[in-house]
Amino acid sequence: MSCPLHAFDPFDARYLADPYAVYAQLHAEQPVFYSESLGYWVVTRYDDIKQILRDAHSYASRNATDPFTPVTAETASALREGGYAMQRVLLNADAPLHTRVRRHVAAAFTPQRVARLAPRIEALMSRYLHDIIAVPERQVDIVQALTYALPAEVIFLLIGMDSEDVPAVKAGSESRVVFTWGKPTPEQQVTLARDMADFWQRAVAFVEKRRLEPRDDYTSDLIRLRNDDDTVLSLGEITSVVFGLLLAGHETTTGFLTNALVQLLSDPARWQALAADPTQIPAAIEELLRFDTSVIAMRRITTTAVTIGGCDIPADSNILALIGAANHDAAHFTAPATYDPTRTDARDHLSFGYGAHYCIGAPLARLEAQIVLRALVTALPGARLEPNQTFDYLPNTSFRGARSVRIHW
Ligand code: HEM
CATH class of the missing domain: 1.10.630.10 (Cytochrome P450)
Known part of the structure; x- marks a missing residue:
């Protein structure tokens, strides 16, 4: 499936002030999309991001510090x-x-x-x-x-x-x-x-x-x-x-x-x-x-053609994995927009990454x-x-x- 474009501006002051409102909308409407202005595929779902971080072979890190x-x-x-x-x-x-x-x-x-x-x-x-x-x-x-x-x-x-x-x-x-x-x-x-x-x-x-x-x-x-x-x-x-x-x-x-x-x-x-x-x-x-983590996004580049959340993504594509969005995914965390220090699965967060590059x-x-x-x-x-x-x-x-x-x- 090819995926439509979505207007997404991670440098916008309103997004930075409250990225969680944007994440909730993306989860509902467009959990994976291509951002033409960034030249990146943007991924927001917990399961998709965990899979990306787990599979360091298909998702390389060589673009992680490209300006x-x-x-x-x-x-x-x-x-x-x-x-x-x-x-x-x-x-x-x-x-x-x-x-x-x-x-x-x-x-x-x-x-x-x-x-x-x-x-x-x-x-x-x-x-x-x-x-x-x-x-x-x-x-x-x-x-x-x-x-x-x-x-x-x-x-x-x-x-x-x-x-x-x-x-x-x-x-x-x-x-x-x-x-x-x-x-x-x-x-x-x-x-x-x-x-x-x-x-x-x-x-x-x-x-x-x-x-x-x-x-x-x-x-x-x-x-x-x-x-x-x-x-x-x-x-x-x-x-x-x-x-x-x-x-x-x-x-x-x-x-x-x-x-x-x-x-x-x-x-x-x-x-x-x-x-x-x-x-x-x-x-x-x-x-x-x-x-409310401080590292809200990580980057990867595909080494092979992949399918993420139903979107077909070619090899050599840049991926922006929105960790902040993964941590607020209602498919993984109950009532994600509620601060609840008693929740038993808080430690599932991806704030320190996952897999080979874990913090x-x-x-x-x-x-x-x-x-x-x-x-x-x-x-x-x-x-x-x-x-x-x-x-x-x-x-x-x-x-x-x-x-x-x-x-x-
Ligand atoms: C709350 C504080 C911190 C957060 C949220 C954080 C977050 C992260 C994340 C998400 C990654 C994974 C990057 C990826 O998968 O591409 C990472 C990697 C890393 N972090 Fe942290 N970090 C924190 C504190 C620290 C501290 C205190 C140190 C050093 C003393 C540190 C050193 C590193 C290093 C060296 C890596 C790279 C690991 C690798 O690529 O193998 N971080 N961190």
């Missing part, structure tokens, strides 16, 4: 001149390369390494909380005061980078989001490309520093594991993994913590339930991941969310969202989190 806006000649030369040399390692790599890199990168990301971060994340959170509580007006932009920077500091603790680089890394990763998943003008694209190349050079210099002076951190573990053997991992691959984590490891968690706080604080009963019984936090986190950082993201929520509900049980605020999002297809959220207590 949606084609790179101009001037941009390409800005990247070249800046020495940008990111290699395919994880998100946009396929077997057998992905299998090799992932095996080593996952082996070094041990549960012990994550567990050892817990007291350090708690100490960081106490520091942030101390500053928040000291604000005499008893109101803050919680993104600025907490969720923007804390996840980046955690990634720095993990990889062993100095935290004074936080502002540069946060700005650098926003450039990468807009460059790769957004719709920059040709002029913006050149500027973003220069930022990306600078950011890449930081990663190169950092990995070289750790090669010369290894420490007790994840980057040094990867260098030790490599043991000067390029068939295990090359230095370029390690640099690319670190560069990848300097986006995947915090932009995602910043968005998720922010969305979670918006959802919890928008209804005092939700917040007070957690304040009264913080043991409910892990279940609430799973439901929040389902209800390596999921245990760390869950740990951070638990520490942050527990500390906040305990210290500020009467916190509320400032009424009448509208939220603004970075225009891009995949990473979604409000950029400013005012709360008071």
